[in-house]
Amino acid sequence: AQSVAQPEDQVNVAEGNPLTVKCTYSVSGNPYLFWYVQYPNRGLQFLLKYITGDNLVKGSYGFEAEFNKSQTSFHLKKPSALVSDSALYFCAVGGANNLFFGTGTRLTVIP
Amino acid sequence: DGGITQSPKYLFRKEGQNVTLSCEQNLNHDAMYWYRQDPGQGLRLIYYSQIVNDFQKGDIAEGYSVSREKKESFPLTVTSAQKNPTAFYLCASTNPRAEPQHFGDGTRLSIL
Numbered sequence: 387a388q389s390v391a392q393p394e395d396q397v398n399v400a401e402g403n404p405l406t407v408k409c410t411y412s413v414s415g416n417p418y419l420f421w422y423v424q425y426p427n428r429g430l431q432f433l434l435k436y437i438t439g440d441n442l443v444k445g446s447y448g449f450e451a452e453f454n455k456s457q458t459s460f461h462l463k464k465p466s467a468l469v470s471d472s473a474l475y476f477c478a479v480g481g482a483n484n485l486f487f488g489t490g491t492r493l494t495v496i497p
Numbered sequence: 498d499g500g501i502t503q504s505p506k507y508l509f510r511k512e513g514q515n516v517t518l519s520c521e522q523n524l525n526h527d528a529m530y531w532y533r534q535d536p537g538q539g540l541r542l543i544y545y546s547q548i549v550n551d552f553q554k555g556d557i558a559e560g561y562s563v564s565r566e567k568k569e570s571f572p573l574t575v576t577s578a579q580k581n582p583t584a585f586y587l588c589a590s591t592n593p594r595a596e597p598q599h600f601g602d603g604t605r606l607s608i609l
Contacts, residue, residue, distance in 0.1 A: 483553070489538060
């Protein structure tokens with residue numbers, strides 16, 4: 387069965403510093419992995435995905451994620467955080483018919 | 498612009514009442530989904546449909562019903578059997594499995 391875990395409910399980072407939001411996954415077979423961002427009272431917005439190929443995936447708004455098969459991780463990263471990056475971030479893994487979502491990590495970027 | 502439209506944005510339900518949440522997409526996607534979002538629990542799948550006139554139960558289908566009479570539309574009814582309906586409801590759509598789901602902006606349902 388597919389599942390994802392986001393071990394941190396909350397991440398705080400200073401503006402301009404690098405940020406990392408952690409995600410680990412459990413799948414049978416090759417994983418389809420996604421990151422989404424949610425702003426208050428809005429739907430989820432797609433940031434990036436890993437299907438196959440390079441382990442470093444680049445996405446929207448300067449975000450990237452590193453797929454690590456041996457550690458079954460897919461951490462989201464950004465070299466320099468902006469206050470506007472403050473939001474709720476979800477990692478998801480693709481199943482046969484739908485996505486399985488983590489519980490979300492709230493990122494706060496401190497000015 | 499193509500996208501997913503959910504309405505209404507806010508909805509209030511009285512005891513014993515059924516309410517219907519609308520979801521319309523113009524992305525020509527085959528598959529559509531309904532999720533429930535509660536604080537600290539992420540998104541949980543209620544129902545999904547991969548083709549017109551067919552739909553499947555998700556993890557928390559009890560107290561909910563859906564229909565898929567048109568490709569563009571996937572309405573969700575929250576019935577009186579759903580005893581804890583207060584939540585944020587999100588609709589999504591996609592095509593092939595490896596493609597990302599596109600989400601609407603949600604409907605927040607509360608109890609009067």
